[in-house]
Amino acid sequence: SQQGEEDPQALSIQEGENATMNCSYKTSINNLQWYRQNSGRGLVHLILIRSNEREKHSGRLRVTLDTSKKSSSLLITASRAADTASYFCATPPGSARQLTFGSGTQLTVLP
Amino acid sequence: EPEVTQTPSHQVTQMGQEVILRCVPISNHLYFYWYRQILGQKVEFLVSFYNNEISEKSEIFDDQFSVERPDGSNFTLKIRSTKLEDSAMYFCASSEVDNSNYGYTFGSGTRLTVV
Numbered sequence A: 001s002q003q004g005e006e007d008p009q010a011l012s013i014q015e016g017e018n019a020t021m022n023c024s025y026k027t028s029i030n031n032l033q034w035y036r037q038n039s040g041r042g043l044v045h046l047i048l049i050r051s052n053e054r055e056k057h058s059g060r061l062r063v064t065l066d067t068s069k070k071s072s073s074l075l076i077t078a079s080r081a082a083d084t085a086s087y088f089c090a091t092p093p094g095s096a097r098q099l100t101f102g103s104g105t106q107l108t109v110l111p
Numbered sequence B: 001e002p003e004v005t006q007t008p009s010h011q012v013t014q015m016g017q018e019v020i021l022r023c024v025p026i027s028n029h030l031y032f033y034w035y036r037q038i039l040g041q042k043v044e045f046l047v048s049f050y051n052n053e054i055s056e057k058s059e060i061f062d063d064q065f066s067v068e069r070p071d072g073s074n075f076t077l078k079i080r081s082t083k084l085e086d087s088a089m090y091f092c093a094s095s096e097v098d099n100s101n102y103g104y105t106f107g108s109g110t111r112l113t114v115v
Helices: none
Strands: A005-007 A010-014 A019-024 A031-037 A043-050 A055-058 A061-066 A071-076 A085-091 A105-110 B005-007 B010-013 B019-024 B031-037 B043-050 B053-057 B065-068 B075-079 B088-095 B110-114
Touching (some): A043 A055, A043 A061, B019 B031, B043 B065, B075 B088
Parallel strands (some): B010 B110
Antiparallel strands (some): A019 A071, A031 A043, A061 A071, B005 B019, B031 B043, B031 B088, B065 B075, B088 B110
């Protein structure tokens, strides 16, 4: 898979359920970031986890990072209809500043 | 909360015409970026800009593209002679410090349609 690939590509859940999205990457990283994009809109930074961190929380978001497996997961707890969006992981590979984005997971939360 | 502002939100242009996409980054941010997203595809890095010069650019950012910070507040992306394949959402982003430890703030994007 390419740098920053998410799975699943699409996820549909009921309001109140938890949503888990996964991301895999190939090169070494300093950090991994998750972004959200509502349809046709800009990217909103959700959370950043550094390579020396294993887990991070922000509100209803929980991110894990396993550098040995080169993978990360984003968990959204108690999902709401307003969480419906595309979610992307992004990494600055190596020492680069630029971000490499994955293809995203389209999350649909049904009311 | 501070925002990155992009204008226009949507621009339609004839093939071969020049376009300038404008961005106002967050005022105390030092690093500026352009990304694009062709419909249905990944967000792709174009260029980063720091200290009034390009610091990194991708293969996409060829001689048809240029960036400028003309007046200390605006950050522009110019496409000299647009092609149909330049149709995409273009996102400006800025960051306070080196991205390696902080996320970006993205603008809402300019949808460029080349006809």
